[in-house]
Amino acid sequence: MKKKILLYKKIPEQEFQRLAERFDVTYFPIVNDSNRHAFFTALAEAEGIIGSSAAMGADILNKAVKLKAASTISVGTDQFDLAYLAGRGIPLMHTPDVLNETTADTLFTLIMCTARRAIEMSKMVTEGRWTKSIGEQSYGTDVHGKTLGIIGMGRIGYALAKRGHFGFNMKIQYTNRRRNINAEQDLNATYLEMEVLLKTSDFICVMTPLTEHTERLIGAKEFALMKKSAIFINGSRGKVIDEKALINALATGSIRAAGLDVFEVEPLPIDSPLCTLDNAVLFPHIGSATTETRLKMVSCAVDNLIRALEGDISCHCANRHLLDAQDAYTSSAE
Ligand SMILES: NC(=O)C1=CN([C@@H]2O[C@H](COP(=O)(O)OP(=O)(O)OC[C@H]3O[C@@H](n4cnc5c(N)ncnc54)[C@H](O)[C@@H]3O)[C@@H](O)[C@H]2O)C=CC1
Ligand SMILES: O=C(O)C(=O)CO
Secondary structure, three states: OOEEEEEOOOOOHHHHHHHHHHEEEEEOOOOOOOOHHHHHHHHHHOOEEEEOOOOEOHHHHOOOOOOOEEEEOOOOOOOEOHHHHHHOOOOEEOOOOOOHHHHHHHHHHHHHHHHOOHHHHHHHHHOOOOOOOOOHHHOOOOOOOOEEEEEOOOHHHHHHHHHHHHHHOOEEEEEOOOOOHHHHHHHOOEEOOHHHHHHHOOEEEEOOOOOOOOOOOEOHHHHHHOOOOOEEEEOOOHHHEOHHHHHHHHHOOOOOEEEEOOOOOOOOOOOOHHHHOOOEEEOOOOOOOOHHHHHHHHHHHHHHHHHHHOOOOOOOEOOHHHHHHOOOOOOOOO
16 A cells, blocks of 8 residues: 655656656645645655654644655755654754755845845936936945854855855855864965954855754854954845844835845735845845755755655654664664
């Protein structure tokens, strides 16, 4: 008999078929109040789950009494309670690497848009305010040759640093839990304590995961340390920064601008003060959102679930360290 799995995201047909060939799939393209009861009923029967963009805390996961493996169509795993899953011996699979280059492209777009005031200038044209040659009040600032400070020099941080170093002759500096020797050797990156990085960077980009250690990593104190000319970029998760403190820094001109792909609350409510600030460039969480990369992520997540339900978590398991620490993983193939 086929194992039951729960799919809670719309995915391309060919990937759906790969799941359907192997599993008995219950599919919820979206979960809302009208289908939540049915969703929980399916969750209680599922040996595997696959999807993204839905909170999967212990309160939800404890309904998944038969669960053997979870697969998220994302590299970020903050929607899940990793320790809870590990405590039950359940691996959480994720999709690293396939989205590095696309997400770094998005981050560099934010850098260019904020520095050159691209959205603001475009609005000037489309709103009929371009009535004479622009003056210096509309000038941007250069990106090439400036200093790029990266907080979280992991897979995506490195891909961003590559663009800055090779494409824009930027000086790369970073802070990270561990030294990134590849970035130092390949990109001449300098490791700095956070405080020094904040004080000396022209562009500061946060690319850490959201964890209990990184929640509100950047707040009023950190914004106050940045140069008045600094441009702040967040592509990690909204909760890694104190959004109110950022709004204050932008509104008072204590930093120059911010480019944001992620927010404390998503979708960003239209009454957020961020929406009124010309020096904030706001994207609707599109870091990895190209057709090619989203397909690769789905494909990777499908492979991950198939392998994990066969007992193989050697690749792409996000809570492997927690499972190993308590020797909790027992192969679901057993
Ligand atoms: N905006 C978007 O669409 C996307 C956002 N993301 C976010 O980016 C995050 C990072 O992704 P990857 O680069 O693949 O992860 P990664 O694990 O390769 O890199 C993260 C780096 O942050 C460092 N780090 C962790 N805690 C830190 C701390 N307290 N201080 C300094 N450094 C710390 C780690 O040592 C690691 O090197 C994801 O977890 C996800 O939340 C990822 C993809 C797309
Ligand atoms: O993969 C992730 O973590 C994202 O945020 C979307 O690509």
